[in-house]
Amino acid sequence: MIRLHHAPQTRSMRSLWLLHEIKAEFELVLRPFDRSLRAPEYLNLNPAGRVPALEIEGERMFETGAITEYLCERFPEYGLGRPPGDPDRMAWLVWVHFAETISQHTAALTQQHIALYEDAMRSPIVMKLEAARLGKCYAALEDRLSTPMENRDYLLGSGFSAADISCGQAIYMARHFAPIEPFEALSKWYALITERPAFQASLPSDGARLYDKPFYPAWEV
Structure with missing residues (x-):
């Protein structure tokens, strides 16, 4: 199960775009860009109180660069990453x-x-x-x-x-x-x-x- 916590027109759009590119099945949780991101239950997902937060297979991720690297490694068949040893x-x-x-x-x-x-x-x-x-x-x-x-x-x-x-x-x-x-x-x-x-x-x-x-x-x- 993949669940993305996303606020429109923020950095989490990177993760949303990538999920669409890899045709992943995921649940999208829309978050307002306000103080609700500081709520204790959300801070358990992203301790900085920001988006994105990605829940995947019972684990959680935050930071878009890390999410990008992980998803590209998890779904290599879409060719969006470049693995170690690749010239690029x-x-x-x-x-x-x-x-x-x-x-x-x-x-x-x-x-x-x-x-x-x-x-x-x-x-x-x-x-x-x-x-x-x-x-x-x-x-x-x-x-x-x-x-x-x-x-x-x-x-x-x-x-x-x-x-x-x-x-x-x-x-x-x-x-x-x-x-x-x-x-x-x-x-x-x-x-x-x-x-x-x-x-x-x-x-x-x-x-x-x-x-x-x-x-x-x-x-x-």
């Missing part, structure tokens, strides 16, 4: 975990624009700095995706993988704060991977969104 193993690990670098800046901007509900609590300087840092992340992906190589439609030369899922979901959230349109290769890659049915199945319903705007300018307070 090193790059796969780097880009799976680079998603968290992107997301830490998005989380800071989410706090500034959404969690801090009074203008006096917000910092235009922090907003601008974090948006600029997202731009640096975009540039790293642009460089990777622009490198001449066979099958450079994806982050790995060997084709689509969980690295694309991890970074793609991070970009889905980051786009609320820094536009990707100036980055040609990144934009082309993002359009390609978000056409996948598993990504579409992971999108939130209209009534269950963390972000109520499509874009939050860095200078808006």
